[in-house]
Amino acid sequence: MKIAYSPCPNDTFVFHALTHGLIEGAPSFDVTYADIDVTNHLAIESDPNQHDVMKISFAALPWVLNDYALLSCGGALGRGCGPLVLTADEEHHPAYLRGKRVAVPSERSTAYILFRLWAAQQVEGDIGEIVVMPFHDIMPAVQKGDVDAGLVIHEARFTYQNYGLHKLVDLGDWWEKDTGHAIPLGAIIARRSIEQEALTGWIKQSIDYAWENPQASKDYVREHAQEMDDDVAQSHINLYVNEFTKELGEEGYEAIETFLYRAANDGLVPDTHLHKLRD
CATH class of the missing domain: 3.40.190.10 (Periplasmic binding protein-like II)
Incomplete structure (x- = not known):
């Protein structure tokens, strides 16, 4: 399975177990590391068959919801972590x-x-x-x-x-x-032809593994952290990996909808496919 996410510590921490054969029953993964601006353009402009799973910005979702589904886990929402x-x-x-x-x-x-x-x-x-x-x-x-x-x-x-x-x-x-909402930052999307229940389960297991074995991914995180100080990398993980990463829940979906409908109202994103957010 082909997956693309950033080399940032929160993504490598979350997906370490999934992409290193540590989740029973999960397929092998071919990983592309790219900053989120790159994955946004890949999702919007490239052949949807090029990647099965991607990390993109929530702001890019309206352009891709015809081909990709928003997964309920693995992404980044939070408080006190805005730009x-x-x-x-x-x-x-x-x-x-x-x-x-x-x-x-x-x-x-x-x-x-x-x-x-x-x-x-x-x-x-x-x-x-x-x-x-x-x-x-x-x-x-x-x-x-x-x-x-x-x-x-x-x-x-x-x-x-x-x-x-x-x-x-x-x-x-x-x-x-x-x-009053959390900030919707990064979304995990998957091609709509993929069986999403199994994929979501594997990602949740990867998150649990990361939390239960925080040292296991340390070398992997450091390898891709672009010379980032270890303490800064850990602060990055602490800030962006939270309960919304495990499950968006109603609070998470409401934050995403508020953000995208506001943006659409101001003409910043299209509203064409927003009805598919929870599909």
Whole structure:
């Protein structure tokens, strides 16, 4: 079975057992490691037969629900784990972004959709230019003044101070206060032709194995963590692997629906296939 997910610690932690033959009855897996912006484009633009299972952004779901089903486990939702908007100067007012150049990791990411929803509510007037760049290039670009602000994700929550940068807004904090919901970040999708009950069961067993044997995946996580400090990698896992990873539940589905219907209402995503979210 072909699976694609990011090399980030939360994904390698969750899928270690599944992709290393540790789950009884599960098939072997051919793994593609790719940042979520890459998997978003693969899911939207490539042949659906190219990958059986993928980790993508929840923001990309409306484009793929005809071919892929959202699985109820394995993904990333949470609280206190949202994207940040950073600046080089200690700015604390949204108006600073009017007419500015803002670097973002993708225009089809949860982070970007949250940013646009927040900006529509909080920034009077138009933001200037949106510059898409790999997420690991964003903080250096803000630091050097190549852009005025940067939208960051992942471990940047723990490291942005190392670049002398300042937090303009925590978009997750804004989202939670505005809606009361957790933040929908990464979704696990599978081709609709695959028997989903068995696949979901294998992923849940992989999550349980990871929690019960936290040292077992340590070398695998470190191998793919892109020189990330072990403590930062563990903080990453602690933040993004939680009860929603094991089971979205009603609370998780409501958060996803609120996010996507809001985005569709603002013209940021299509609403064509949103009725298939729970199919």
